[in-house]
């Protein structure tokens with residue numbers, strides 16, 4: 001997968017050199033290209049923002065530099081255009097399902113904005129020839145979209161074939177469609193069996209895989225009811241039995 005990111009802070013993406021994503025890049029599974037938006041602002045101050053038409057607080061990112069930067073990216077890549085992803089608090093929710101959709105794409109272009117966002121004509125311009133998604137990673141406001149892009153690249157990158165070893169397959173993730181899509185993961189334990197007087201639940205040491213699966217599902221239901229009761233409403237009781245059969 002090719003990923004292009006246009007930003008005024010390309011240094012924000014240094015974390016993409018380490019750990020899981022860093023290894024995926026070394027192995028050629030992920031091909032990341034970073035671009036400095038200011039290289040496409042040609043006034044002496046390399047200005048990328050201006051005051052909003054209609055008044056209001058903050059600054060809006062100018063369409064000119066973005067247009068030149070996106071055109072340059074499109075010209076440097078394959079004939080089929082990328083999927084353009086614009087992080088914004090006003091976007092559709094970024095979910096595991098959307099991460100899986102993006103993981104199937106050959107080319108993603110992320111356009112993180114600072115300030116109050118990008119002039120809407122940029123999305124209109126490119127929306128005519130490619131999928132342009134305005135995406136939110138949560139109901140809170142960041143100072144800029146770079147952190148949101150890091151979140152999305154990690155969530156998508158770990159789904160790419162070969163990135164997670166079989167041991168850590170993403171198939172059983174929380175929120176993965178089907179398996180535990182509407183259930184939160186329950187508590188997890190590892191050695192030692194007793195730690196500061198805290199024992200590991202006996203069932204997990206029993207070797208009864210069916211009972212262990214039922215216990216884990218029960219714990220997942222309890223945690224979901226406690227932390228995300230709205231997910232229980234969407235739960236298909238049939239899926240719980242399917243889960244049993246899988247155990």
Ligand SMILES: Nc1cc(-c2cccs2)n[nH]1
Pocket residue numbers: 087088089112113114115117135136137138139140141142143144145146148
């Ligand atoms: N979910 C989300 C996105 C954002 C921003 C994107 C760009 C500037 S602020 N805040 N919260």
